[in-house]
Amino acid sequence: MANVNPVGWFDINVANLDRAKKFYETVFNVKLTDAPIKWGKQSFFPFSPESQDISGALVEKADFVPSSNNTIVYFETEEITAVEQKVEAAGGKVIQPKMNIGEFGFISIFIDTEGNVVGLHSRN
Template structure:
């Protein structure tokens, strides 16, 4: 029998302009980034705390990274979807899917970031 675990351990969000993307995500979520070059690709690493649950990732700029509205959807946790969506729009993003109840799990919404990626939000019901 296999151990139970969360299978996703890391993500990368493709960007065309890494400075613009850092500014967008810092404005929307107040994230701080650590910049690195990995395999000739510019990376801005999201915060990560080993002792916390969840995963982390990076904004990634390079030949192989193409922003898209049609790929994998990543959900960011937020305390207030309405407030977060307002900040998204103020910073050049667009709402793609309005705040919607996910029954007892809380609420979800989707937006397009500064680079053209579809990103989702999740707000717990408690």
């Protein structure tokens, strides 16, 4: 059995793509790229097809209501506390401040502008 990370992509379902895109670009200091319209309303997080790093997209669906019952996606960050401050300033809400998870580092959980529960992870 190979010891390879099986996660390859994630979708975060949103009610308002423009609002969600602004939130994530502000919090993580990244530029999201709109997908071709034939794929529906979605914007991709930065990625390179040649890289083994995972990436994902914000996906607006008319018949989907974002909620806290979604699977939690954890974003890697160098310093959780600084990102928590950006979350609050960008209109999100931290619901689990930085918490020690032992040898695996630290996590934090927040609610984005669309009502999705999303996590942060850092080694320090």
